[in-house]
Amino acid sequence: MRAVLPRRPRPRTGSGATASWRRRAAVAVPPLMAAAIAGWGITVPSLWRDESVTGMAARMSLPELRALLADIDTVHALYYLLMRPFAALGASGPVELALRLPSLLAFAAAAYGVAVLGRRLAGPAAGLWSGLLYAVLPIMSRYAQEARGYALVSAVAVLATWLLVTALERPSRLRFAGYGAAVALLGWLHLYALLLLVAHAVAVLAAGRAVPGTRPPRRPRSSPTSHPPRGPLRPPWPSWLLAVAGAGVALAPLVVVAAGQRDTQLFWLRSPGPPELVAFPIGVAGSAAGAAAVFGLAVWGGWSARRTPLVAAWAVLPFAISFAVSQVAPIYHPRYVLVVVPGIALAAGIGLTRLAAIAGRWRFAVAVPAVLLVAATALPAHEALRTPDSRPDDLRSLTAALDAEVRPGDRVLFVPYRYRLFVAVYGGPYERLVDLTHAPGRYEPRTAAEFTAAAAGANRIWLVSARIGKVYAADPRLVALRSAFSAAGPTRRFGSIRLTLYRPRGAERHRAGVERRSGGARDAATSTPAPPA
Known part of the structure; x- marks a missing residue:
């Protein structure tokens, strides 16, 4: 019941210790890079009105917060509670740093998760390049420097996807229960992030088709996820549906209250059109040239990973559904579909790995300049984000x-x-x-x-x-x-x-x-x- 890419034999280019070091470096470098980028100029832009709401709500007494949430922002209730210690920290230090610090940490955690998934699905090189590409994307740097929950939502989306991959590879009630808990947490942080479940459903269906009730072949001993088959396999979708249903029960109170606040919360949204469709990839990568590079690699990576449709589904489906639904009932905003960005980075990292493989032993000489090129095209956008007047309000x-x-x-x-x-x-x-x-x-x-x-x-x-x-x-x-x-x-x-x-x-x-x-x-x-x- 495999939801991963077919593992290619690992080239024997060094000792076991060297290979182990490379595997660790593949997932250690991206979060460090992400934290460094997010920390660059984090206190330069003024807090703006949405961040002010976060700080004010997090400082309220619980009765005051309850009164606010009864009127608006119930969808952010959990985030405001999580921010209370950071708001208290801001009373004795730079308020911008205190309120934005959780987003920085979440961004670094998401970069780590993208690297782990890339390594698990396509090898250490794919993990490294996926994580680094995610770290240099300006759209994520923007929300890593904002006291709102979107960076945390992205991190939990990556966690939920990793838990799903783990549960599909080695099914157990405990693993699916953990996945269901992550889905519930994702919904409590942002309901629209649950569009990610459509991509997860694609992965579950593909896993069920791959092994229709038969034992999978034994994995090679070198595989970090190798394990002996334990009896005949059952299709994974009943366990997945049960996990999602459990998450739905946990989310029901939030859904009921949020539905009553929708007109107040989202009255400003409009139906997107072609300009918004073109603007999204440019916003993700920071420039038209960067968008061409990142999304070109993502297309190649999605095709290379076609036996693992989770990769392409994650990068495309939440955005596509949000955009389509918004033609009737507007729910689209770029920050509401940030859950696709880890999928885009994962697909692009796999694509870059396949591109670099053409160069054989010179693959690093291809991959490193490619990442640097993407970073260079994004640099003006990064610099613009770090000016005092870069936010909507001063x-x-x-x-x-x-x-x-x-x-x-x-x-x-x-x-x-x-x-x-x-x-x-x-x-x-x-x-x-x-x-x-x-x-x-x-x-x-x-x-x-x-x-x-x-x-x-x-x-x-x-x-x-x-x-x-x-x-x-x-x-x-x-x-x-x-x-x-x-x-x-x-x-x-x-x-x-x-x-x-x-x-x-x-x-x-x-x-x-x-x-x-x-x-x-x-x-x-x-x-x-x-x-x-």
Whole structure:
């Protein structure tokens, strides 16, 4: 019941100790490379609004977090709980490093898993090249430097796939139970990542066809997974279905609650088209040239591994299904299909191994420059990710601007009402400003009447908002603000976040009059001739 590539005889190019060292190096180098790349400039970009939500949610008390999850973000509940110790760490050190550290570690773990799978499916060289290609892809570096769960999702997807391969090679209840637990964990981290199960189903069906109830041939002694046959084999799909069903039971509460939050959570998604289809491979590799190299190798690798359809299915099917479904009900975003990237790297690594094999004993002279070429084409994308303004929002500069200008008694209004979560991760001035959006101890926003009462007597109100278009122009608190206050200056932008200072209308007219009178007095003083000496 084999789900792996047919093992080729290993060339005898050295001692057993040398071969063992090479096998260990094949899986040790990629995670070290991944960690080094992810650590490069990790604190340079400001945290942006999604990362602010992570930090704010992870710092909440459990009752506050429960209130938030009852309204939105239930799909990220487990991730927020896992982030609590890192958020506490951020209170005494660089908050960017503390919140992004789990993603860095998950990225390194995923690179290790890709290398292990490549070694298991196609040999040490395939493991090395697959892991290194995964490590240099800019799309993964992007999410390895973000305080969101997508790097962790990718790592768990790799773990679940490795557990499936292990269970198919050496079936047992314990192995399938472990696989089912990994699938449940994957779903609790991101429900759309479960599209990976379609690729797993392909692998299970292929394994069942490969040995229809008969014993497999004995594996060579040199195989690290060799084992004696233990009785007649049964098709693997009943055990797989049982494992997936168990995961489904564990995920049922999350699915029920998340279904009710879908419109709030994903209202911004749109159906993708040809531009998004073209943009995805370029986004993965960082450039058109890099995409041609990586995806060209992946096509070759998928064809070379056609007897193991898991490789091609993993690289293609989750993306294809998400893209197709989104034509009717939008669920597609590149970060929601990151689970295909390990499959792409695995296929590309196998393809590179096959390409290098043509050169015989000079295979490293082919493979190493190929990896370096992919890295070189990705370098501009990596550098662009590590600039201060590379994220959609610059919350660090926003916080610094407020910190310099906030006066005692100033108040703040957030539009939309959840925006405090989106911007206040750096603390500072937000802890001094009186929040007019929410009453103390309440998650629900104030009504317009409550806002008017709370704003009475205020001399300065800061509006921190998204772009005020048709969606937010009718916000009742914003309408009340604009009826009694007027902008005291231009709106400043920090990425997609807007900052505007408001003052009472009468006070603003009075201030303008004072400025006109003082300006007139200065003009008169400068235009009056000096008396004769």
